[in-house]
């Protein structure tokens with residue numbers, strides 16, 4: 001099959017962790033389609049209308065108890081309190097807040113077409129062997145999560161902060177699924193007529209072309225990783241190359257496994273594992289926690305000191321800190337003195353540099369793990385003036401996956 005590229009365009013400067021995690025998952029799968037990420041300057045949304053209603057959370061123990069009243073026994077009260085703690089965490093989350101405005105479909109179409117035309121004009125990319133998937137972060141009037149290229153214009157979109165992603169503890173999985181499905185939809189269901197005749201909209205049957213009577217049924221297709229017989233027939237009929245079908249299925253399968261791991265986490269059969277390579281990654285779900293180079297270096301440093309180290313002793317181990325900072329440093333090495341200066345400032349906790357780096361990275365980990373279980377063991381923490389450590393590193397739940405050389 002001739003190669004085909006999916007250009008994933010996101011508004012410049014957003015760099016959403018959800019999108020990066022989704023692409024990191026997709027790029028582990030081999031096949032004829034390449035997915036490329038671009039930061040792009042796009043027109044801002046005009047004429048968006050404010051949304052009044054906040055979507056209800058699916059499972060609010062406290063709300064449920066409030067509504068149903070009655071006397072809570074002790075173990076039930078514990079459950080509700082735990083729910084409250086989770087609620088507090090939820091106010092902390094939303095790095096990618098639910099969009100509070102809604103864009104009319106016609107405006108959305110116009111904006112996407114403009115962006116796609118602009119992209120192809122500016123880059124000179126081959127439009128016949130590629131498509132553009134635009135990541136939006138604004139609701140649309142019909143509440144679509146993802147729409148494929150239906151007008152022969154080589155563009156589709158995914159809303160990366162859609163309500164459906166907030167129903168899920170690993171929101172990059174539905175985003176990855178929809179991105180992966182885009183090329184096969186483009187080839188086999190890429191016009192309104194065939195798209196509509198293969199759409200499963202009244203009921204989710206666990207097929208790629210489920211577009212939900214009820215958005216919360218999204219999970220069904222993530223867990224089934226399947227394409228139904230009727231849709232496979234269509235894929236055969238238009239002669240989609242097997243290599244593309246295989247790439248799509250391998251990707252779905254990977255998402256299914258992560259989705260299963262996620263269920264195990266949520267049911268507390270498993271503990272989250274973090275892996276520190278060039279990113280910090282939740283191994284179970286493939287979600288990335290985006291840390292700056294300095295934060296990565298500090299996290300790696302504390303991963304090594306399993307019994308902990310007081311901040312005042314960090315200067316004694318400055319060699320290790322320097323080593324890790326050099327591993328993660330992304331700037332040029334033209335000015336070794338400034339690199340050394342950064343490491344010193346950090347080691348000596350000048351102007352609270354180390355304390356603040358720790359508190360920033362802890363916050364990012366809390367946000368990323370808000371729905372995965374208790375984040376506390378994964379944080380760099382310890383008594384004031386005492387040894388700081390990552391408890392989970394001592395339990396081998398945090399591991400370094402880049403070689404020590």
Ligand SMILES: [Zn+2]
Pocket residue numbers: 198200207208209210227228229230231232
């Ligand atoms: Zn189907």
